[in-house]
Amino acid sequence: MSPARWLRDRPADDRLLAVDVASGARVDAHVRDLPSFLRAGDVVVVNDAATLPASLDVRRGDELFELRLASRISESSGWAVAFGAGSWRTPTEKRAMPPELKVGDALVVVRTDVVLHVTESLLGRLVRISWESSQEDVLGAVYAEGRPIQYSHVDRDMPLWAIQTPLASRPWAVEMPSAGRSLGPTIVSGLRHIGVEVHRLTHAAGLSSSGDPRLDAMLPLEEDYEIPVETAVAVNAARDRGGRVIAVGTTVVRALESAGPNGRVEPGAGAATLKLDALYRRRVVDGLVTGFHEKGSSHLRLLSAFAPEALLASTYEYAETMGYLCHELGDVNLVVGAGRMGA
Amino acid sequence: MNANAPKDIRGTSWLITGGGRGLGRAVALLAGSKGAKVVVVARTRADTDEVVATIRADGGTAHAIVADVGRKDQTYAIAGQAAALVGPIDVLVHGAATLGPRPLATVLETACEDLEHALLVNVVGPHRLTKAVVPSMLLRQAGVVLHVSSDAASEAYPTWGAYGASKAAFELLARTLAVEAEGTGIRSVIVDPGEMDTKMHADALPDADRTLLTQPAAVARKLIAVALDAALGANGARVVLQNVRES
Numbered sequence: 001m002s003p004a005r006w007l008r009d010r011p012a013d014d015r016l017l018a019v020d021v022a023s024g025a026r027v028d029a030h031v032r033d034l035p036s037f038l039r040a041g042d043v044v045v046v047n048d049a050a051t052l053p054a055s056l057d058v059r060r061g062d063e064l065f066e067l068r069l070a071s072r073i074s075e076s077s078g079w080a081v082a083f084g085a086g087s088w089r090t091p092t093e094k095r096a097m098p099p100e101l102k103v104g105d106a107l108v109v110v111r112t113d114v115v116l117h118v119t120e121s122l123l124g125r126l127v128r129i130s131w132e133s134s135q136e137d138v139l140g141a142v143y144a145e146g147r148p149i150q151y152s153h154v155d156r157d158m159p160l161w162a163i164q165t166p167l168a169s170r171p172w173a174v175e176m177p178s179a180g181r182s183l184g185p186t187i188v189s190g191l192r193h194i195g196v197e198v199h200r201l202t203h204a205a206g207l208s209s210s211g212d213p214r215l216d217a218m219l220p221l222e223e224d225y226e227i228p229v230e231t232a233v234a235v236n237a238a239r240d241r242g243g244r245v246i247a248v249g250t251t252v253v254r255a256l257e258s259a260g261p262n263g264r265v266e267p268g269a270g271a272a273t274l275k276l277d278a279l280y281r282r283r284v285v286d287g288l289v290t291g292f293h294e295k296g297s298s299h300l301r302l303l304s305a306f307a308p309e310a311l312l313a314s315t316y317e318y319a320e321t322m323g324y325l326c327h328e329l330g331d332v333n334l335v336v337g338a339g340r341m342g343a
Numbered sequence: 344m345n346a347n348a349p350k351d352i353r354g355t356s357w358l359i360t361g362g363g364r365g366l367g368r369a370v371a372l373l374a375g376s377k378g379a380k381v382v383v384v385a386r387t388r389a390d391t392d393e394v395v396a397t398i399r400a401d402g403g404t405a406h407a408i409v410a411d412v413g414r415k416d417q418t419y420a421i422a423g424q425a426a427a428l429v430g431p432i433d434v435l436v437h438g439a440a441t442l443g444p445r446p447l448a449t450v451l452e453t454a455c456e457d458l459e460h461a462l463l464v465n466v467v468g469p470h471r472l473t474k475a476v477v478p479s480m481l482l483r484q485a486g487v488v489l490h491v492s493s494d495a496a497s498e499a500y501p502t503w504g505a506y507g508a509s510k511a512a513f514e515l516l517a518r519t520l521a522v523e524a525e526g527t528g529i530r531s532v533i534v535d536p537g538e539m540d541t542k543m544h545a546d547a548l549p550d551a552d553r554t555l556l557t558q559p560a561a562v563a564r565k566l567i568a569v570a571l572d573a574a575l576g577a578n579g580a581r582v583v584l585q586n587v588r589e590s
Contacts, residue, residue, distance in 0.1 A: 048431075048479055050423050073427065136406050139427050143420040160419045169431040169479035171423040185478050189527070200482040 001292055001320045003153035004330035007162060011182035015324055015331040016289075019315050021307045022336075026315065028322065031182040032190075034289070037334055040195025041243035043234050047177040047251045048200040050168035053146035053160050054175070058107040058116065065098045067107060067116070068149060070126070070221060072172040072204045073138055077119070077130040079221065081210050091152045092211025100124035112141035123214055149175055149207075153327060172224065173205035178328040179249035179290045197238070199231040203251035203272070208299075222271045225255035232259070232267035235284065239263065244286040244336065250276075250302050253285050260284040278304035287336035292319060292326035306337035349572035353378035356429040358421075358476065360412050360469070361439030363390025365541035366491060369563035370436060375403035377567070380429035384408045384421055384439065404429070412439045412468035413460070422475035434487045434570050435476050437469040437513075443505030445546055450504040458505045465509035470516060477520070477529065484528035487570050490517040492533050492581075503547075514581070521579030533581040534569060536562045557585065565589065 008014055012032035019026045029036070038044070054069040070079040084096030101107075105118040107129070114137060120128035131138055148163045163176040166184040188198050203225040209216050235245050235256065247253045254272040259265045263283040274280075278301075288306055293299040295316070303312055315333070324331045357374050361367035363385025375381045375398030383405060385391045391407035398405035406428045410417040425432060443461035444453050473488060480486025495503045496510035514533050521531035538544060540556035565587040569576035576582050 046482065048482055050419070050426065052423065136424075136428060139424045140408075143424055159416065160423075161415075164419055164475070166474075167478045167482050169476075170426040185481050188481055198482065200479075 001316065001324060001326040003151075003327040004325035005153065005155040007329050008182075011166070011184060012187060014182040016334055017315070017319055017322075017324060017331070018334040018336075019307065019311070020336055021311065024311060026318065031332060032187060034183075034187055034334070035190045035194050035196065037336075038191065038194070038196045038244075038246065041238065041241055042246060043197045043199060043238040043243060044191055044246045044248060045199050045201060045231060045235065045252050045256065046167055046180050046183060046248040047165075047173075047203045047205065047255075048167055048169045049172040049177055049202050049205060049251075050165075050170060051148065051163045051173045051176045051205075052142060052171045053148050054142075055147045055149050056142065056145060057110045059110055060099065060101075060105055060107055063099050064110070068207060069142070069146075069174050070207045071174070072224060073135060073142060075135050076132075077128065079206075080116070080127055080129050081207060081215065082125040082127065083210075089152055092209065095211060098125050101127050109141045109145055111145055114138055114141040122218075123212070125210075125212070126215055126218070151328060154329065167200070170202055172202055173251075175205055175208050176328060177203065177205045177249045177251050179288075179332060181329070182332065183248060183289075197234050199228075199234050201225060201227045201231055201252060201255050203255045205249075205251045220254070220272075220275070222273050223251070223254065224269065225251075225258065225272055226269045227255060227259050227265060227267045229267040232265040235260075235265045239284070245284055246287040246289065246334075246336070247285045248289045250288070250290055250299060253288060253302065253305075256284045257282060276302040276305040278309060280305040282306070282337065285337075287334065289332055289334050291328065291330055291332055292316070292324055294326070303335065306335045349568075349574075352567065352571055354380065355433040356380045356382075356425075356431065357434045357436065358382045358384070358425045358429075358432045359436040359438055360384045360421075360472065361491075362394060362436075363387055365438075365543055366536055366539060366559045366562055366566070367436065367438030368394050369559035370438065370566055371405065372397060373560065373563045374567055375405050376401055378403070379434075380404040382406045382408060382425040382429055382432075384410055384412065384425075386411050411464075412472065413441075413464040414468075415471065418468075418471040418475050421472060425476075426479075431479055431483060432476050432486070434489065435472070436489045436491065436566075436570075437472070438491045439468070440465050440491070440506075440510075440543070442543060442547055443509070447502035447506075447547055448504075449502055453505050458508070461505040461509040462512065465506070466512045466516065469513060473516075473520065477524075480529050481524075481527055486529045487576075488517070488520070488529070488531045489566065489570055489576075490514065490531070490533045491566075492517075492535050494535055494537075518579055518581075525578060530573060530576060530578040532569060532576040532578065534566055534576070535581065535583045536566070537583065537585040 082098035086095040362383030495507035
């Protein structure tokens with residue numbers, strides 16, 4: 001499948017391939033048609049995390065290299081991954097290894113006073129960092145000097161606005177939770193108009209890949225999420241009345257399933273550690289709006305929790321034939337699964 | 344609790360552009376002193392630092408973002424930092440504005456670049472910030488956008504063309520947003536503070552008798568009442584602040 005190389009002028013014109021797992025039926029449509037696939041009583045949940053310009057140039061002594069934030073900027077600490085020589089034009093798997101990072105290293109964000117201290121180091125490049133600067137100063141440095149994480153399959157450098165989803169608020173994500181990229185105010189109003197509720201949670205979407213197989217095997221890392229009380233109430237009520245819970249993006253699936261191991265979603269903050277795959281039995285989420293991604297990615301593993309792998313394979317084959325575009329700026333796939341556990 | 348009762352300001356999150364001086368500064372200081380979490384945006388570090396230090400010294404929560412609302416590349420930096428620091432924004436106050444040419448100039452003598460700049464700072468910049476902040480209010484089904492305007496938006500005063508034209512466009516966008524947001528829980532409200540003793544006023548009319556001008560702090564109290572109380576500031580309303588009677 002070809003990657004989308006840039007954004008469409010009107011996001012709602014992005015294509016949507018709807019797949020009903022129970023019947024195997026599929027329909028070619030556009031994102032603006034999303035309401036026609038849902039019904040009154042359903043609940044749509046979106047991730048309202050905005051995206052940080054998470055790629056920083058840092059200095060350790062004389063060495064200058066790229067450090068990508070891998071978590072949100074909390075009061076005093078976070079996670080990051082170092083990259084060696086090469087720009088975003090180089091596919092990550094071809095980039096040089098960064099200098100080996102050790103506990104006690106001080107990494108200075110260039111052109112700022114912010115120093116990131118390495119307090120834990122895995123594989124020499126995935127590091128836990130802490131800072132003495134205020135959260136305000138670290139955010140200021142990141143927004144002044146950071147750049148969005150870029151993708152080598154995209155035509156040009158993506159500015160900060162290009163990696164925001166329209167309904168976003170707090171910048172907890174380091175890569176755009178891209179399934180929600182084309183879901184704007186008009187579609188929200190359209191859904192509500194037909195009796196579909198639209199609610200939010202915030203999930204700190206982390207790095208999608210590093211190009212380092214040892215590191216990628218660890219992805220996704222534990223990710224913070226926060227579920228508002230009204231969202232938990234709405235999701236649980238939908239389940240009680242036989243409505244369906246539709247997640248926009250895999251981050252929403254991870255958060256809701258993490259917060260509802262017994263099928264009842266608990267509101268509040270948590271950390272998602274679940275890795276979903278074909279063996280996982282969903283307790284909360286019935287369907288998913290998601291982008292198209294590479295075969296073999298953790299993303300497709302997660303999707304197999306919604307549909308048999310044979311159906312996913314034929315869906316992808318069909319999408320490729322029909323010219324659907326994949327990756328962050330690409331088209332989307334609505335997969336409404338069958339047989340949620342306890343449904 | 345009556346859903347229409349004025350909202351409690353404590354713990355609410357405010358993003359105030361033009362918060363370094365004048366009315367924006369007064370709104371920030373008062374909201375901060377009443378327990379709101381305040382983010383102040385202005386171009387001058389010394390101004391934002393003074394406001395933030397004053398609020399914090401009083402035990403309040405405040406943060407500064409030094410940015411220019413007229414710059415496209417700073418829109419999401421403002422929105423992102425603000426939401427990271429104080430959480431999703433409950434009240435967005437579009438207070439930043441430029442007069443255009445200084446000294447003020449007749450239409451025939453207004454440089455095109457000065458008009459463009461006035462439109463950029465007073466219309467396009469606020470529009471960008473609205474687009475970055477307000478859609479998430481739609482998800483939460485609550486939020487207030489206050490558009491600080493002027494009677495120059497509708498009255499043709501000699502030499503106020505650039506400013507007046509920009510404020511007229513700003514007001515129509517605010518009213519259109521209000522129509523589109525009807526029933527969503529979001530309120531888009533225009534507030535006209537009237538003549539106040541501010542630096543902007545002195546820049547425009549250096550010879551004015553300052554003793555006749557209202558102090559920004561008095562107007563700020565009314566602006567905050569409008570933000571918290573839908574009965575004083577209904578969606579789509581244009582509120583002349585000096586006429587507001589607080590309960």
